Amino acid sequence: MKKYISGLSAIVLAICFSAFSTSPAPDHSTAGAKKAPSLFWYAINPDGSLGSALNNGAQMDKSTALGYTPCQDVTAVECDRGYSSRQVVGANPAPATNSSSDYHIKKTQ
Numbered sequence: 001m002k003k004y005i006s007g008l009s010a011i012v013l014a015i016c017f018s019a020f021s022t023s024p025a026p027d028h029s030t031a032g033a034k035k036a037p038s039l040f041w042y043a044i045n046p047d048g049s050l051g052s053a054l055n056n057g058a059q060m061d062k063s064t065a066l067g068y069t070p071c072q073d074v075t076a077v078e079c080d081r082g083y084s085s086r087q088v089v090g091a092n093p094a095p096a097t098n099s100s101s102d103y104h105i106k107k108t109q
Helices: 002-019 062-068
Strands: 040-044 050-053 078-083 104-106
Touching: 062 078, 062 104
Parallel strands: none
Antiparallel strands: 040 050, 040 078, 078 104
16 A cells, blocks of 8 residues: 555656646747837938839838848938838928938938
């Protein structure tokens, strides 16, 4: 009878320990990281009017838009501007957008 009790105790303890074990902690390395918005990007003409759409008007984030423009986002002169909705090409002046740097690409020179 004693050999059954010790075996039964071992099984009960194993069930108890497994019932209260925790699952692996979730990866929070990207938690709180701000995701760049997906926008419609347009060139800004030298006269301040809204130029052509980048990438045929497809929505994309700023890092993707940089691949479709000669601008490198390094100076204060605006080259391209992102909008959350489609815009009318040729609008002068170009409509204002969010002031966040995620919505603007600056000229190289």
